[in-house]
Amino acid sequence: MQNVVGDRAPVMADVARVAGVSQQTVSRVLNERPNVRPATRDRVMEAIRELGYRPNAAARTLVTRRSNTLGVISFNTTLYGPASMLYGIEQAAKQHDYFVTVAALAAMDRRSVFEAVERLRDQAVEGIIVIAPQTTAVKALANMPSEVPLVAVGCGVHAALSAVAVDNEAGAERATSYLLDLGHATVHHLAGPRTWLDAQEREAGWRRALTARGAGVPEPFKGGDWSARTGYDLGRQIARAHGVSAVFCANDHLALGLMRALQAAGRRVPEQVSVVGFDDIPDAEFFGPALTTVRQDFDELGRRALVALIRAIGAGPGVRRGAGPVAAIDPSLVVRASTARPAS
Secondary structure, X not given: OOOOOOOOOOOHHHHXXXXXXOHHHHHHHHOOOOOOOHHHHHHHHHHHHHHOOOOOHHHHOOOOOOOOEEEEEXXXXXXXXXXXXXXXXXXXXXXXXXXXXXXEEOOOOHHHHHHHHHHHHHOOOOEEEEEOOEHHHHHHHOOOOOOOOEEEEOOOOOOOOOEEEEOHHHHHHHHHHHHHHOOOOOOEEEEOOOOEHHHHHHHHXXXXXXXXXXXXXXOXXXXXXXXXXXXXXXXHHHHHOOOOOEEEEOOHHHHHHHHHHHHHOOOOOOOOOEXXXXXXXXXXXXXXXXXXXXXXXXXXXXXXXXXXXXXXXXXXXOOOOOOOOEEEEOOEEEOOOOOOOOOO
């Protein structure tokens, strides 16, 4: 072999030409894909060494087989939950001496997720964590390449994936039971968007608590997103509804909008209506009144997700993509000033 690039930096096409193979074959060798003959792989690696080709982490780790880099695929990190999950994962990775490469998607459909997985694999990540809060994301992950170590986060406790999740049902059940313990005859629910697994599980936990206590199960108030605006719009309906003394909201922003609507309608919180949220966002204690809510431990979520992924990486090909178990993290109830016994 001879150097064919002169003074410029070599590119993949140069490696392919020197090795006598296609660029696709070079890519397959760099990314440790199957179905490359040993002799072909040796020619490609010899061409890489001779040319000094170093395109990315994939080439740098041909000898060590380690990049110390993990991929994270996330959706809509402007929302508190996904953003906090991402932060928790990054902090846990830092503690274990891993770098993190993030692919943020506008939509969690099968094609988008597959393309993100392939981009991350091209960067030689050792494994991938997917923040998968929607039903479409879980369906997409079921068809991903089996050779890549992958752990899902935020996909609920019933997904057929290796996953780490907050036990939304337990948190919702705890919040609803607390309101019943205060003496409220029933608890109404301001639900999150139906395509989100968090919303589905929180509604399920609310129903379970009411059913277990023999309380009536009123029809939930349902909106299309997680915003305070939606909470306010639905809150105007709740303010006019007869017999509403307690509301469990699927997240804190919905609760904020609800409380604003109740106050605008002259309904006092908590004297006339008790309100509980979910998430414990940093501003929750500064709401007027301070919000009783369910707190998620995102640091622990990130730590467990990273531990699960490292175990999957160490397990080796063929046993990396089991369908469980799901590690469920129990959330806690934070009681503040937005809840009280019902007016007598």
